[in-house]
Amino acid sequence: MHVLNSRNCRLFFGGQGISLVGTWMAQATVFWLVYELTESPLILGLVGFTDQIPSFLLAPLTGLWVEQWSRYRTLLITQTLVMFQALALAFLALSGEINIKYILLLSLLKGIVNAFDIPARQVFIAEMVPKADLSSALAVNATIISGARLLGPAIAGLLIAAFDSGLCFLINGISYIAVIIALLAMNISFKPPPCPTSGPWQRLTEGWIYSFRHPSIRAILLLLALVSFMGVPYTSLIPIFAKDIMNGNSETHGFLLAFAGVGSLVGSLYLSFQKSLSQLKELWISFTLFLGIALVIFSQSRILWLSFGMMFIIGCCLVIQVATSNILLQTLVPDDKRGRIMSLFALAYIGMVPFGNLFVGEIATRIGAPWALTI
Helix, strand or coil: HHHHCCCHHHHHHHHHHHHHHHHHHHHHHHHHHHHHHHHHHHHHHHHHHHHHHHHHHHHHHHHHHHCCCHHHHHHHHHHHHHHHHHHHHHHHHHCCCHHHHHHHHHHHHHHHHHHHHHHHHHHHHHHHHHHHHHHHHHHHHHHHHHHHHHHHHHHHHHHHCCCCHHHHHHHHHHHHHHHHHHHHHHHCCCCCCCCCCCCCHHHHHHHHHHHHHHHHHHHHHHHHHHHHHHCHHHHHHHHHHHHHHHCCCHHHHHHHHHHHHHHHHHHHHHCCCCCCHHHHHHHHHHHHHHHHHHHHHHHCCCCCHHHHHHHHHHHHHHHHHHHHHHHHHHHHCCCCHHHHHHHHHHHHHCCCCCHHHHHHHHHHHHCCHHHHHHC
């Protein structure tokens, strides 16, 4: 892809690729560790809730922030902060002091940082490339995320079985150095935004009104919120399926998530060849339907190879749904409202997940994980 001819793009995506492998390792490890400590579906949901609820609560603030402050500096700060969070988690795990209270606290802190990082990252990518190359850049970003989603959980499963969960957290902390160095090596000329002519509340209200009066933007955000509430939280239940339903171990857990990663990688690569908006709209609708069907089949499967296959399809469908939502939004929104609209994207995508985590965790406690996921 010619978008990678840009030195800044190569640095950013290369550093992010290394860091995201560590991120997905840590995410898989956290859920496995929590289930080993508590064996509670509700606590699994609570950990997911604390990690992502800040994106819901802080979305209005972060949208205004990324429009008025340097996205580049924001990313430098957020990546440094989550590096220290990961290293703190590694220290607690390796020293044997880890417990559910520390995990919840550190998950909440990471969630607060990510509430600023996610919209800043989306706007920063849009600033790095010409508008004609934006969909290609977002497809590359989705491919890198998918590749990390493939490698991270698989590596985590092997490391947990052979060593200790603390090693996964330590590698994650170290991996952030790559993206920090990449950001520092980039040549960035930040153009100061125009001085706002209205107050924060008025600009915030303007962004909401614009989004919900625009039929396409409204539809994208509402469907994404539904998928995030009902579909994305399946990841918090994977330790239960791996350990109790499939009678497996940490390797089973890691490979279930890795098959989802393979699917998301294939979905991202397929998406990178789709150029027209009409094709993207068709994919956005059809793959949402396929996602629901695959989740139901996975929830009722007791055959490992069938579960692996369904995880592949789930990963493929989910990445296409989310990535097409992102591309369509970034194509539709004007630059002067991009920060506010992308904060709504973060609210719909990340902000609804914590409520979904609590919902499926509570339902799984009452009727079991398979039927909770089916619902």
